[in-house]
Amino acid sequence: MARVAEGDVDAFEHLHALVAPMVERVTGRVVGDWAIGSEVAQEVMLEIWVKARTQEAGHQQPLAWVATIAHRRAIDRVRSEQAETDRRRRDFHRSAHGGRGDPTADSATEHLEWQQIAAGLSTLSSRQREVIHLAFYEGHTYREVAGLLDIPLGTVKTRIRDALIRLRRQLSDPTRLPT
Numbered sequence: 001m002a003r004v005a006e007g008d009v010d011a012f013e014h015l016h017a018l019v020a021p022m023v024e025r026v027t028g029r030v031v032g033d034w035a036i037g038s039e040v041a042q043e044v045m046l047e048i049w050v051k052a053r054t055q056e057a058g059h060q061q062p063l064a065w066v067a068t069i070a071h072r073r074a075i076d077r078v079r080s081e082q083a084e085t086d087r088r089r090r091d092f093h094r095s096a097h098g099g100r101g102d103p104t105a106d107s108a109t110e111h112l113e114w115q116q117i118a119a120g121l122s123t124l125s126s127r128q129r130e131v132i133h134l135a136f137y138e139g140h141t142y143r144e145v146a147g148l149l150d151i152p153l154g155t156v157k158t159r160i161r162d163a164l165i166r167l168r169r170q171l172s173d174p175t176r177l178p179t
Helices: 009-031 034-051 062-096 103-122 126-137 142-149 153-172
Strands: none
Touching: 009 034, 009 062, 034 062, 103 153, 126 142, 126 153, 142 153
């Protein structure tokens, strides 16, 4: 790490070969998408190259320092992606309602939509609600849901597919929703 801090390209190439797989695992898991995680990993490696000169010697173990940068950068990407999704959803909502952008009307519409979703969720089986909650509300991957519930991955996928089909039907025809 000291050689990297001095700008030694060969030392950085060696460091890259050692830590890049761990960085990609960390960023991929946090981001939840291996392609985006790989992109974030490249940003992390660049940040390591730039910050190696300023990292305090002995302040933190090099591997822990790299892992911390990877984790923080991945969390930043997730937050950024979520903010962009929220922004697009608001913009779409405004354009779908004539661009009026009335915050009160938007809030009321959103509240009504959430009520319809909650009503639709109440019609699902407890097993379907459980996988939907873990995957969509808590943000777990299907594989993580399978691990948490100790059931096969295929079962998780089937329950989620069936639940989404049922919800789609119910939300497309509000008369099917419980009152």
